[in-house]
Amino acid sequence: MLMVFHHLDKRIAEDVAFAESRIRGETIAAEDVMHDVGAISVMSSDSQAMGRIGEVVSRTWRTADKMKRQRGHLPVPAGNEELGVPHASIYDRADNFRIRRYIAKYTINPAIAHGVSHVVGSIEVGKLADLVLWTPQDFGVRPSVVIKGGMPVYAQIGDANASIPTVQPILNRPMFGTLPGAVRNTSLAFVSQASLDEDFGAIARTYKITKQLEPVRKCRFIGKKDLKLNCALPKVTVDPETYEVHLNGELCTCEPASELPLTQKHLLF
Template sequence: MYMKLSRQRYSELYGPTEGDKIRLADTNLYIKIEKDLITKGDELVFGAGKSARDGLGLLPTSREEDSMDLVITNAIIIDPSIGIVKADIGIKNGIIIGIGHAGNPFIMNGVDFVVGSSTEIISGEGLIATPGFIDSHVHWVAPQQIFDALSAGFTTIIGGGTGPAEGTKATTAVPGSWNLKMMMEALDPFPLNFALTAKGSSGRISMEQVIHSGASGFKIHEDWGAMPSVIDETLTVADEYDVQVTIHTDTSNESGYLEDTLNAIGGRTIHAYHVEGAGGGHAPDIIRISGEPNVLPSSTNPTKPFTIHTYDEHLEMLMAVHHLNPKVPEDIAYAESRIRAETMAAEDYLHDIGAISMMSSDSQAMGRVGETGIRTFQLAHKMKELNLINIDDNFRVLRYISKITINPAITHGISDYVGSLLPGRVADIVLWDPRFFPVKPYMIIKGGAIAWAIMGETNASVAYAQPLLYKPMFGYYSAPMVSFFFTSQEGVKEASKVVKRSVLPVKNTRKLGKKDMKYNSTLPKIEVDPDSYEVKIDGIIPKVPPAVKLPLTQLYFMF
């Protein structure tokens, strides 16, 4: 005998199902569930009188090794490698085992992984599950950035620095092995995955030393020198050791123009930071680098989306970050050369067509570590509103979430571990109430353990008595068990002597191209007028006015 339920009633009991649409917070984006992987009538639900009980959805005779450690039930998955589906998520030993149907195969149909007496359950009904976000451009100015990153859904951070030194406030490079080991030890207690980038140089010896000490790649920055000789030698060493190179090019064109930088790169793989140029890079046409097949381009969040206030905010920001003197006319001229409304507008369009593949923060160095997810989806909202290209909401959402999940993972050689919810990946999972996506996550699961979550007054009789605040959970205090350092293959052994957590090698970074960027592999022809700064993309100047009003703003931060 079967019971027939209305869609509304089914959603109330088990969460939305195939064909249902869910609005993302107060944006104009509505995702549609493409497929429900859970067998109807055999849903696993925890609670009094529900199905996740001994002999029902729970198999009492299962051995620990045969059943999951953790199952998230009935979640709405948004993942660029999987799509937008409804499923249970099975986790064992901190690794995702399956996306499908959890339960007791003796009495339930279509079970993909077993729930036993050793299984914990998180009820995901009505919640969105995404991979933990990845920030690929972090200046380690202050350790407190970690709390803001966790509270924004980030579980992996790639970058460099040593604290509020001038070098770190400007560049994401850890200089030398001693500083690298100090930063590894300092970051080890925190429940995020980390990859540290070292300083690119024209000197091979120092770069080889820091690679063997555990750097995951190199950063070339104009404040340390981004000359063609530095670019060439850094990429040569990177090719030999299979690590990624990130670059902030020469704004003042002192040692060459964009063409000279491209010649020095010589068709080799490179991750180009803040390709619009306000964050730094050849003025006024660094944005053209987004059309190169070997370049993996990213933006930093202050210019995204382009609004009526974006241009004005950047001058003082730039002066502060790059140690410029407002009393020196040349310093002011340098700063002004980097700020162009025309390229900011074009950057919005390039993101929407999938020509800029990643988004990142540039934390405390012309960027906000807790706003990358917000600004990514504010931009998606704005571009849907402008309707310059014809794509459906599911495709647009997957395009934009790829920029902060799988694409930075691919770029930095860690996609076998993080960046998606595919089986075999680390169980870094963020749960969201759709009403708050992507502003305030509900729960951060790190390596299969709850590390950070909204929690109420801990002297209350229930978990969610006011005030509700983000607080560290038990997984936070087991960071070495649930988190990883990513290093060069040669650096694994040395890094393992410094940290308590497992160390994993980056790999397959040197043969990448724009073609490898999921949902973001477009290669347009980009032209910049050197006088007016107008940007033509495939021969057209896209009309992208500054936004006057955006979603995901004050409404979510009133208290």
């Protein structure tokens, strides 16, 4: 992928050397562990290459599964009582803290980082009702219903030509919430507060925006401590020769996965 994306030629030694310098097994292995300990707070994607936006959620849970298999149970760190995380043994055995840590990576923490957590990012009174419903066996890979601003936008629906709704292939298909008239009422366009202070409607008139306008907040006053369940600040060092990563003096690495969950068998039909 890297060779193709950067128009490189595997027959040219310099191109191969460039590709090898971009992909380092040591730092890739360390990234998984840093996610697991909460040193990396957000799970995101590249725009076109190294990450695919449609796989952010499934790859988050694949990482969590891989870390559970290789590193075992994730203990609840001290100092999380104020976040509603108890130290009860039954809670610990269920490994719910790891689940909450990984959910936060693609929901509330990106919202906090972008200054939009006052309206999206979590299920709370006063926020936009963006919900994803799953059947347990397909959690993280194939949603049953996607609700945007309180309206269904995608759902698992059978063949539209059938007489009943359960005829295969059952696929995620657009619902009423995807229509233009609905989008303007269920979506937000985020802008700066300064752009709204002088004339609240100027941006909407100039750019013909029909979505609701909402200013971003507190982007300049947040830090790692503000990111939920992922606020670890270990000392990170990278060896410039071997690329080995150490957290607080300990080697940070893990084995590559031999198998992954949430893959082909969930997407056959």
